Amino acid sequence: MKKKFSIEQPGLKQNPYTVPEGYFNDLRNIVSEKISSQGGESRVWRVIKPQLALVSVFVFVFLLGYGVFKLIPLQDTGSDLYLNEKYTLMQEYQLKSSFIDFYDQKADSAATEKSEINPEEIIEYLNTDAGLLYLASLEI
Amino acid sequence: MDDKDLMALFREKGNEHYAFNLIVNKYSERLYWHIRKMVASHDDANDLLQNSLLKAWKALPGFREESRLFTWLYRITTNEVLTFLKKKQLRSFLSLTDYSTKLENVLESDTYFNGDSAQKALHKAVLKLPEKQRIVFNLRYFDQMKYEDISEILGTSVGALKASYHHATKKIEDSLQELL
Numbered sequence: 640m641k642k643k644f645s646i647e648q649p650g651l652k653q654n655p656y657t658v659p660e661g662y663f664n665d666l667r668n669i670v671s672e673k674i675s676s677q678g679g680e681s682r683v684w685r686v687i688k689p690q691l692a693l694v695s696v697f698v699f700v701f702l703l704g705y706g707v708f709k710l711i712p713l714q715d716t717g718s719d720l721y722l723n724e725k726y727t728l729m730q731e732y733q734l735k736s737s738f739i740d741f742y743d744q745k746a747d748s749a750a751t752e753k754s755e756i757n758p759e760e761i762i763e764y765l766n767t768d769a770g771l772l773y774l775a776s777l778e779i
Numbered sequence: 780m781d782d783k784d785l786m787a788l789f790r791e792k793g794n795e796h797y798a799f800n801l802i803v804n805k806y807s808e809r810l811y812w813h814i815r816k817m818v819a820s821h822d823d824a825n826d827l828l829q830n831s832l833l834k835a836w837k838a839l840p841g842f843r844e845e846s847r848l849f850t851w852l853y854r855i856t857t858n859e860v861l862t863f864l865k866k867k868q869l870r871s872f873l874s875l876t877d878y879s880t881k882l883e884n885v886l887e888s889d890t891y892f893n894g895d896s897a898q899k900a901l902h903k904a905v906l907k908l909p910e911k912q913r914i915v916f917n918l919r920y921f922d923q924m925k926y927e928d929i930s931e932i933l934g935t936s937v938g939a940l941k942a943s944y945h946h947a948t949k950k951i952e953d954s955l956q957e958l959l
Contacts, residue, residue: 644952644955644956645952646901646920646948646951646952646955648897650895650897650898651897651898651901652920652921653894653898654812654921655892655893655894655895655898655899655902656812656815656816656821656889656891656892656893656894657891657892657893658811658821658891659821659891662825663807663808663811666803666807666811666825666828666829667800667803667804667807669829670800670803670807670829670832670833671796671800671803673829673833674796674799674833674836675796677833677836677837
């Protein structure tokens with residue numbers, strides 16, 4: 640019968656791994672250098688740095704969104720071109736397309752002038768044409 | 780110089796670098812072997828140790844000495860190693876390879892491994908263990924650390940650690956029984 644293997648055998652606990660010669664001395668120097676290069680950062684800067692990073696991300700996202708809406712041509716631009724073209728044609732051929740275009744200001748003002756009736760004419764009209772019953776109702 | 784004196788020195792203005800260099804001198808070797816037994820490769824162990832020490836340097840002003848300095852350093856290092864192993868395992872999973880087999884291959888071709896065949900077999904068996912079980916086994920078996928200290932590092936109860944160590948020992952003995 641095979642004897643049960645035990646990990647408590649002598650020698651097994653010894654460390655079989657090795658390192659390149661002078662590794663630990665080099666490591667101390669490397670770590671010391673890295674720490675010294677980081678030492679320039681003040682405590683305030685270390686606190687502010689992540690917050691600044693967050694703000695810059697927000698600014699970047701905003702600018703990106705703004706750029707997308709502002710710089711990339713939208714579908715509406717096509718209709719703007721159509722309107723501009725239509726306006727040019729209307730001016731060129733004096734086309735009328737809306738109520739404003741058809742509105743005749745001169746004729747309208749002439750009619751308004753006509754409608755300014757002399758009060759004496761009104762009295763004369765009333766004296767001749769208005770019925771007596773109607774005048775009586777007005778007195779009430 | 781003990782840890783309390785080192786921390787007192789670190790808190791003195793202008794002595795931070797000097798105190799931290801003393802901490803590095805005191806603990807870097809122990810931390811290196813702890814990492815090396817987890818990742819097998821010297822290059823990976825070197826990178827992880829440097830990262831851990833730099834993280835410790837950044838976090839040391841906020842260290843409130845509620846735990847001991849050496850368990851705090853071990854905790855930083857262990858977390859760094861676990862994060863590294865998770866990334867490696869994910870990459871292996873995506874490339875449909877087994878990471879523990881990769882680690883065995885690293886050990887097989889490692890020029891900085893001077894152990895005999897029994898030691899090689901033991902370390903291969905250790906590399907097959909799940910990460911947390913491997914940490915418990917390494918700290919207890921090779922570093923002969925107290926369960927209370929391991930509990931402080933891993934934040935696990937002493938009872939659970941004892942059970943974990945027992946299971947790890949059983950697995951390794953069974954694995955070596957087949958190999959040797």
